[in-house]
Amino acid sequence: MPMLVSAALLAAAAAAPEPGASRVLRFPDICGDSVAFVQAGDIYRVAAGGGTAQRLTSHIGNELYPKFSPDCRWIAFSAEYDGTRQVYVIPADGGLPRQLTWYNDVGSMPPRGGTDYRVLDWSPDGKRVLVRANRVPYDERSGRLYEVPADGGLETPLAMPESGGGMYSPDGKSVVYTPIDRDFRSWKRYRGGRAQDVWTYDLVHNTSQRLTDNRATDHQPMWLGDTIYFVSDRGHTLNLWSMPAAGGEARQLTRFDDFDVLWPSAGKDAIVFEQGGWIWRFDTAEGKAVKLDIRVTGDQPQALPAWKKVAAQIESFDLSPHGERVVFGARGELFSVPAKNGEIRNLSRTPAAREISATWSPDGRSIAYLSDESGEYELYVRDQDGSGEPRRLTRDGDTWRMPPVWSPDSHKLAYADKRGRLRILDVASGAQREVDQSRYDDLGDYVWSPDSNWLAYGKTNAAGLSQIWLYSLSDGKTGAVTEATSSAFNPAFDPKGRWLYFLSNRDYNLTFSAFEQNYLYTNATRPYALTLAGNGPAVYPLPSDEVKSAAADKPKDAGKPADKPAAASAPAVHVDRDGIVGRAVALKAGSGSYRSLQAGADAVYFLSGSPRQQQPQELRRLALDADQDKPVAANIADFRLSAAGDMLLLKQGERFALVKADAGQDFNAGALNLDKLELYVDPRVEWRQEFTDAWRILRDWFYDPGVHGGIERWNTIRERYGAWVPHLGSRADLDFVLQEVAGEMNSGHVYVQSSADMPKVERRAGGLLGAEFETDASGYFRIAKIFAGENWNRDLRSPLTETGVNVKAGDYLIAVDGVDARSVKNPYALLQGRGDQVVSLRVNNRPSASGAREVRVKTLTSEQGLRYADWVAARRAYVEKLSNGRIGYIHVPNTAVEGNRELNRGLLAYHDKEALIIDDR
Numbered sequence: 001m002p003m004l005v006s007a008a009l010l011a012a013a014a015a016a017p018e019p020g021a022s023r024v025l026r027f028p029d030i031c032g033d034s035v036a037f038v039q040a041g042d043i044y045r046v047a048a049g050g051g052t053a054q055r056l057t058s059h060i061g062n063e064l065y066p067k068f069s070p071d072c073r074w075i076a077f078s079a080e081y082d083g084t085r086q087v088y089v090i091p092a093d094g095g096l097p098r099q100l101t102w103y104n105d106v107g108s109m110p111p112r113g114g115t116d117y118r119v120l121d122w123s124p125d126g127k128r129v130l131v132r133a134n135r136v137p138y139d140e141r142s143g144r145l146y147e148v149p150a151d152g153g154l155e156t157p158l159a160m161p162e163s164g165g166g167m168y169s170p171d172g173k174s175v176v177y178t179p180i181d182r183d184f185r186s187w188k189r190y191r192g193g194r195a196q197d198v199w200t201y202d203l204v205h206n207t208s209q210r211l212t213d214n215r216a217t218d219h220q221p222m223w224l225g226d227t228i229y230f231v232s233d234r235g236h237t238l239n240l241w242s243m244p245a246a247g248g249e250a251r252q253l254t255r256f257d258d259f260d261v262l263w264p265s266a267g268k269d270a271i272v273f274e275q276g277g278w279i280w281r282f283d284t285a286e287g288k289a290v291k292l293d294i295r296v297t298g299d300q301p302q303a304l305p306a307w308k309k310v311a312a313q314i315e316s317f318d319l320s321p322h323g324e325r326v327v328f329g330a331r332g333e334l335f336s337v338p339a340k341n342g343e344i345r346n347l348s349r350t351p352a353a354r355e356i357s358a359t360w361s362p363d364g365r366s367i368a369y370l371s372d373e374s375g376e377y378e379l380y381v382r383d384q385d386g387s388g389e390p391r392r393l394t395r396d397g398d399t400w401r402m403p404p405v406w407s408p409d410s411h412k413l414a415y416a417d418k419r420g421r422l423r424i425l426d427v428a429s430g431a432q433r434e435v436d437q438s439r440y441d442d443l444g445d446y447v448w449s450p451d452s453n454w455l456a457y458g459k460t461n462a463a464g465l466s467q468i469w470l471y472s473l474s475d476g477k478t479g480a481v482t483e484a485t486s487s488a489f490n491p492a493f494d495p496k497g498r499w500l501y502f503l504s505n506r507d508y509n510l511t512f513s514a515f516e517q518n519y520l521y522t523n524a525t526r527p528y529a530l531t532l533a534g535n536g537p538a539v540y541p542l543p544s545d546e547v548k549s550a551a552a553d554k555p556k557d558a559g560k561p562a563d564k565p566a567a568a569s570a571p572a573v574h575v576d577r578d579g580i581v582g583r584a585v586a587l588k589a590g591s592g593s594y595r596s597l598q599a600g601a602d603a604v605y606f607l608s609g610s611p612r613q614q615q616p617q618e619l620r621r622l623a624l625d626a627d628q629d630k631p632v633a634a635n636i637a638d639f640r641l642s643a644a645g646d647m648l649l650l651k652q653g654e655r656f657a658l659v660k661a662d663a664g665q666d667f668n669a670g671a672l673n674l675d676k677l678e679l680y681v682d683p684r685v686e687w688r689q690e691f692t693d694a695w696r697i698l699r700d701w702f703y704d705p706g707v708h709g710g711i712e713r714w715n716t717i718r719e720r721y722g723a724w725v726p727h728l729g730s731r732a733d734l735d736f737v738l739q740e741v742a743g744e745m746n747s748g749h750v751y752v753q754s755s756a757d758m759p760k761v762e763r764r765a766g767g768l769l770g771a772e773f774e775t776d777a778s779g780y781f782r783i784a785k786i787f788a789g790e791n792w793n794r795d796l797r798s799p800l801t802e803t804g805v806n807v808k809a810g811d812y813l814i815a816v817d818g819v820d821a822r823s824v825k826n827p828y829a830l831l832q833g834r835g836d837q838v839v840s841l842r843v844n845n846r847p848s849a850s851g852a853r854e855v856r857v858k859t860l861t862s863e864q865g866l867r868y869a870d871w872v873a874a875r876r877a878y879v880e881k882l883s884n885g886r887i888g889y890i891h892v893p894n895t896a897v898e899g900n901r902e903l904n905r906g907l908l909a910y911h912d913k914e915a916l917i918i919d920d921r
Helices: 002-016 683-701 710-723 731-743 827-831 864-882 897-909
Strands: 026-031 034-039 044-048 062-069 076-079 086-091 118-124 128-133 144-149 166-168 174-177 200-204 205-208 218-224 226-231 239-244 261-268 270-275 279-285 288-292 306-309 314-319 326-330 333-337 355-360 366-371 378-383 410-415 422-428 432-437 444-448 455-460 466-472 478-480 488-493 500-506 508-510 519-522 525-531 585-586 594-599 602-606 619-624 630-634 638-641 647-652 655-660 678-683 771-775 779-785 814-815 838-844 853-858 888-890 915-920
Touching: 026 270, 034 062, 034 279, 044 076, 062 118, 076 118, 076 594, 086 128, 118 731, 128 166, 174 218, 218 261, 218 525, 226 261, 239 261, 288 508, 306 455, 314 647, 314 655, 326 355, 333 355, 410 444, 422 455, 432 455, 432 466, 444 488, 466 488, 466 500, 500 594, 525 594, 594 638, 630 647, 630 655, 638 897, 683 710, 683 731, 710 731, 710 888, 814 827, 864 888, 897 915
Parallel strands: 026 062, 026 261, 314 355, 488 594, 888 915
Antiparallel strands: 026 034, 034 044, 062 076, 076 086, 118 128, 128 144, 166 174, 174 200, 200 205, 218 226, 226 239, 261 270, 270 279, 279 288, 306 678, 314 326, 326 333, 355 366, 366 378, 410 422, 422 432, 444 455, 455 466, 466 478, 488 500, 500 525, 508 519, 525 585, 594 602, 602 619, 619 630, 638 647, 647 655, 771 779, 779 814, 814 838, 838 853
16 A cells, blocks of 8 residues: 555656746736736736736636736626626726626537637726627627626627627727637648638728738737737747738737747737747837746645546446456546445556556456556556556557457457557467458457457458458458448357357338438348358257157266266357358347347347437347347446356446346346445646547547658657646646647647536526617616517527517516616626526516516526527528529528538428528538
8 A cells, every 4th residue: 555655646746847937827918017817717916027926716617818907907807606607807906706797608618619708808998898708699609799888787799790809999999800710729720711810890980901811820919009919820830920000011020939829918018928838928119028937826726636436437347257346447547346245446546547448357367458557558467356466468559559358268368459450469478469450440349259269350341331350360361251242340259159140231221201202221230140160050940840759858877966067168169261151140130220239148139229319229138049139228328248148237327237138127226336436536647647648549540640740740749738737727727738739730620528527617597588688778678679489499489479478679677576677787687597497577668667567487598599590580581682582591500410400491491492592600
């Protein structure tokens, strides 16, 4: 135990930040002699020359985008205090935040989507805060600019329909902005259609001017005096540039070539920005950038070690030969869990390394797994009870390895890797032999014959179809054993050595669309059996009733004392390759959507159902002497059959159960108790491993082995960004660094997904009514517009249009649940925390409580669907008007479910039109 503690302390020491200036400081702003910034989701203030920072916020959520008021007395920012993200102001010296907005944000998004309510600027007179809100009808990630009254009131949109970053002109009569937003997508050196350009918009005359027109990215514009500043990657790396506000030639101001200039923000005579994880100050008069040495002190609560329950983070699992225990790979460690009695054991205890792909040897003695303790993933084995030291089997790790599979004699392991190689490893000697290498796809589905002399595996052919191949360890020969014209996958040997089972898509079951004569082929899969020997037994021999003699029924040694049973020996597997493809027969299971075939002595098991088609998966068992398959358990995501064939390990969501290998099992009766599957996690140790793992995954799984620039460059990327990791203060910081690393691949659609382990604020959505409001001199709120909706469709329900409500545009909101509307400056404050609840509204056709009537409605939590339907209807009506009814309009919001639905619905609905405009997101 002391040695284990020492290892953890050494790992923690290696991950601790270096003394001195802090790094990974984000979203800076400057006003006079002060700089505000974000570190680990909290807002700090520091002198413009650097020094020790003062912490201003400390909520569990992320406080972001601090912006000083023009007089430097206030800071506006975005936070999650009330259960949704909203805009707040706080005294610049610290104090109690004051809420300015109440309309629901769109909720959490992946890092590439950023957040709602991005604070951009203050008006020069300090009366309004410029905010980018995700309130456009067609996309929850897109946004437009709103002005929010600093003293409270209803926010109002600016004329521009969409925007990224922006800032007021010095006189407040114009705005500089980018019509396209891509500020959170780390597409470095991007030259496509979403490359941004800088524009100005005159708020008085409602005119716009385009200032830049370059294939590169020009974004995050700022307006100081008569000069526009922005960042651009025209020279490969994002740097600070400037140009006259009236238009003209752009001039490069900084010349960084290692890290991009990010999130610049301007004061009256200086600009601050992120670069290399540091904050820099650029003096506009001197034209010089200086790195600020800033020190953040405090306990860094998100970086403190803590106990974590890890049952939700199980990535691999297997069971002992008879199911006495289960091994889990969870959050980078190996755990042994008893079926009923005993304690959970942490077998690995390696906080700085990640163990994955755990598998139990058929003889019950060992666990094989992959670990990156050496710096690359290598194969290891260790005693199943955790005693002794693990033994490293490989030393040639140069790419990602796939899960190892034990041979039945427990002497060998098969594994594949991302270079398309399939290999066999001798556990005792470490000697390896290469079985095959794929040209078209990863090799997978590799399984052993019961005598450990054959290896079956799936391999993709030139037509893109998977075939089953069979490798002989005796002569080193391999060859396909299924036809090349249909996909075959999931091979599984009969434990008695008679057949090779597999799944194959060979059925063409014709069905039709409910809307038109579209041909669809579903449920294409069946299980098959391939007789291995030319004279081997048929799976389904023809039945014939025969007479057995009495002598044949009497044991030869009847009456003698019984000897001890002999140890079962593995059956020798004989394969005749000639004609083997033609010896496949379909098993007695109807065609369906099947996967994960595994074989017992006289039955096969497989998952049936398609989550893609909203069909829950069910584990089914087909006995060879049965005419149809039977259910084992419902809602099963994955399973394992024990080496002895008598037990099943089932996965259902985040739960696991051990049951008998038979039909009709009760999952709950065999459920494992994983409440104590816990791990003491030091985030900084874990973040360092996760950083390396992410870098390695991108290296090994990207289509280009050179990662768009050569492997030497990619190695340098690891070194450069790895220096940031000891300074991380939160998991969100790690996501940001990983986004930057992914961006270095120079490839779109390479993204980071937020960790479920990230601290979260419990969401309490406000209520929405499917309407837009205007302020009125009376203090009440006028209902300016009611979205029509489709009340038969729950996703497009509009509360004020439902039967019996009878509220009209032009009516006034007098009170909500008895609270006078005049008591607040923003109508959404009356509905705070009331999302998806029944509320009582007092409404009137004039701004007076006298004569008001009361209606009860159930609120919404989002108006996105209603706003989208209204927007599409308006565009459709516009096309109808301009074309005199000759042209139809279809909007395709995305390339997923909704987009395909709208496209197909529109093609039917407007089939009578002479032409169609198809507006693709």
